[in-house]
Amino acid sequence: MPRKPPVLLISFNRPHLSQRVFERIRIYQPDRLYLAVDGPRAEETHPRDAAGVAACKDLAQAVDWPCEVFTRFSDVNQGCGRGVSNAITWMFEQESHGIILEDDCVPEPTFFDYCADLLDRYRDHPQVMHVSGNNFGGEGTAEACAPFSYAFTRYADLWGWATWARAWAHFRYQIPPPAEVPKSHFIQEGVDRYRQYAQRDRVLSTRQKTSMWGYQWQYAVLKNRGLCAAPAVNQISNTGFGEEATHTTGSGSLHAANVPTTPLTFPLSHPPEVVVSPRYNRIYADNVLGTTGRYRKRYLKRWIRTLLIPGYVPKK
Template sequence: MQTPVVMFVFNRPDLTRRTLAAIRAAKPERLFVIADGPRAGNDDDARLCAQVRALFDEVDWGCEVLPRFAETNRGLDPNIEAGIDWVFSQVDEAIFLEDDCIADPTFFVYCEELLERYRDDKRVWLISGDTHEVPESYFGDLSYDFATWASIWGWASWADRWQAHRRLFDREHVPVDQPGRLVPPHRAVPAPPHPDALVSEAGRRHFTKVAYDADPTSYFWDHHWWVTIINQNGLSAVPRHNLIENDGYGEGATNVRAQKESIPARPLELPLRHPAAVERNRKVEEELELIMVRTDSWISRVARAIIRPLWLRAIVRKIITQPVIWRVVRRLLNR
């Protein structure tokens, strides 16, 4: 596989081993490894980070491994944002996986084909490997369709799109040898949602709040990436079903603390069936917007603050996502 693959890793060797095994099956010619460093005074981190990094000494196919190993802990946003900047200073396009994103083999085929197909179509900013459980029926007989925002649990993009984002979202992080300070999000110009980008009132409220929130702890790097895409009225490709198994839930996770079973990845039928037009699928878009509000809006944050045990959150989630109840919740969210 000629498209470079990028892995973000930290201190979870078992998950890293599973994700690396999926990458091994695809055999990319170049593998970028962006590793955060151990937290100060944390002996477990030091041991586990060393175990993770040692895994890349075992790469056994014809592959150039390009490491970016932080000596100290930079934190999630600085490690990922600066890491993507570093990758896209060297290559024109890439596929990205975090350590807990285990890809089906067809994920790499799908990404490579769409990277080539939409390389010169500047309407398309992001290629996602995860649907967040959008109903498959919304895609008809297509292999994928377009929405505004899409998951970054396995994704691909082009250097020019990311660099356009960074010109607008020009936050700089402290140097690698000065860890520990969170830098507030900063934009060169305001980035309200484009009037044509979102289809639900709940989605507009949520992403407007993200666009103007100056608290560095409120939203991670991915939300700011999405805000740029939404502001530019861009599009993201979404597969008809999950091509990524996210196995990083629970106590060890950095930003996804839940107790739930991962959804297995499934292969896409090949050859891919492409949409006839590059345009937003309103059903897919609305569902993704309301799923975002359900999982990461101020409402969900208040609910998580009240419901502390992960097992109880899992029960509430199972209740809410029952089809009949979810239809009612969708209407309430969209008021």
């Protein structure tokens, strides 16, 4: 097994969640831990932020194993778009590779060795840009990967993941205007064109949203035809659903909340070829993007309106 990679824990104002992730990091005991905590929002509107942020910063003093600890404590609130992406950039200004965990992404203990193995194995393979910890396919993904421990897909899941500085160098917070983005960027092997269009709309709509950074990373991966290693079994349980969350507040997201994790078996069984699994791509689309019929109707209506209504501009 290669040397333990550095781990970045990104936190804000939820110490009860951050502590659970920290306890899993403590079990792994990386040699280098990066702790990034965003600054509190205005006290008038968010009076509990200051105490929560202070408690998250205290985690730096709780490291009780041989470890170099690096901290990035912001004096101002950057938000969960700039705050998270700036923290990742900060780590990669000092490291060639690393594992990234946000405060609500509780990893299965085998997640760390899985990431370490793949970060070492594909460190000089520029097409491999991302190592995912979570998946949304359940048993279907295990069947799609079999007999191997993981498969390659185009979807960069971000609830616990790892990457390299060489890959993160492609990240840009600002995505180009839709007219400047070729549709070829969004080709997904094994996925019909309607859901490719849906993914394109999702990613490009990020230009109007300052609270996001993940779709920008997905865009960087797609633009460069990058590959994402995705595990056969789920390695991350997201505990951050509810009123305190920024994005996962609604009941429509609850199917992904607190999903059980499953250990991976070592040594890992590696796919013989570094190529996309169309079957894994299709399972992802089925479980995350939804049915083809839903999007077929949407784009048919959009096409008809474009023909019949002068000057009609489809919403993104």
